[in-house]
Amino acid sequence: AQKITQTQPGMFVQEKEAVTLDCTYDTSDPSYGLFWYKQPSSGEMIFLIYQGSYDQQNATEGRYSLNFQKARKSANLVISASQLGDSAMYFCAMRGADDAGGTSYGKLTFGQGTILTVHP
Amino acid sequence: DAGITQSPRHKVTETGTPVTLRCHQTENHRYMYWYRQDPGHGLRLIHYSYGVKDTDKGEVSDGYSVSRSKTEDFLLTLESATSSQTSVYFCAISRNQGSYGYTFGSGTRLTVV
Numbered sequence: 001a002q003k004i005t006q007t008q009p010g011m012f013v014q015e016k017e018a019v020t021l022d023c024t025y026d027t028s029d030p031s032y033g034l035f036w037y038k039q040p041s042s043g044e045m046i047f048l049i050y051q052g053s054y055d056q057q058n059a060t061e062g063r064y065s066l067n068f069q070k071a072r073k074s075a076n077l078v079i080s081a082s083q084l085g086d087s088a089m090y091f092c093a094m095r096g097a098d099d100a101g102g103t104s105y106g107k108l109t110f111g112q113g114t115i116l117t118v119h120p
Numbered sequence: 121d122a123g124i125t126q127s128p129r130h131k132v133t134e135t136g137t138p139v140t141l142r143c144h145q146t147e148n149h150r151y152m153y154w155y156r157q158d159p160g161h162g163l164r165l166i167h168y169s170y171g172v173k174d175t176d177k178g179e180v181s182d183g184y185s186v187s188r189s190k191t192e193d194f195l196l197t198l199e200s201a202t203s204s205q206t207s208v209y210f211c212a213i214s215r216n217q218g219s220y221g222y223t224f225g226s227g228t229r230l231t232v233v
Contacts, residue, residue, distance in 0.1 A: 004162075006162075033218075033219070033221075035221045035222075037221075037222075043208070043226070043227050044224065044226060044227075045210065045212075045222070045224035047221055047222070047223075050219040050221060052218070052219070091162060091163065093163075093221070095216075095221070104216060105151060105168060105170050105176070105216065106151045106153075106168075106170075106214040106215075106216030107153065107165060107168060107178070108153075108163075108165075108212075108221065108222060109165075110155075110162040110163040110164070111162050112160060112161060112162045113162050
């Protein structure tokens with residue numbers, strides 16, 4: 001079974017500063033993918049960044065980067081130069097194999113989420 | 121144009137009544153999913169589909185059924201709604217390929233009174 005844990009229910013950051021949102025995962029699959037999604041107060045789910053388990057480099061997408069530490073099973077999201085519009089709920093999610101044969105139906109397992117508040 | 125739409129966006133229903141939520145996609149993706157979002161639980165998988173008439177249960181499937189008679193439509197039915205099913209329901213579609221994760225619908229806020 002796959003499990004995602006986000007231990008920070010809420011985080012606060014000052015505008016223009018960097019912030020790290022924690023995510024740890026548990027899986028026995030050798031091949032998996034890790035995702036981060038943003039959910040603003042409007043409720044929509046927005047894809048931010050992806051990291052594959054075999055990727056050698058940490059993923060980056062604009063102001064978002066993923067600090068991937070495979071041995072520690074962590075996939076923390078780093079947001080640089082925070083903006084007021086970054087205030088939202090953030091979810092970490094994982095996709096792995098769904099059976100012993102490695103078949104994947106693309107199911108994502110989500111963490112509980114972290115509410116980020118950016119102060120001016 | 122959105123590749124995935126959910127209907128209705130909001131619904132209030134009475135305990136014991138059946139409710140059907142609809143998810144419609146125009147992306148021709150094979151994989152479709154229904155999740156519920158509750159505070160403190162993140163998103164939890166209810167049911168998913170990997171093709172027409174091919175569906176399976178997720179983590180929290182009790183009290184829910186699904187049907188997929190066409191590639192583009194995935195229906196979620198609450199057979200007899202209970203207050204514990206008050207939640208926000210999200211449909212998602214996926215290519216299940218590489219860095220492609222989910223494209224989500226806008227969500228349905230369901231209140232069971």
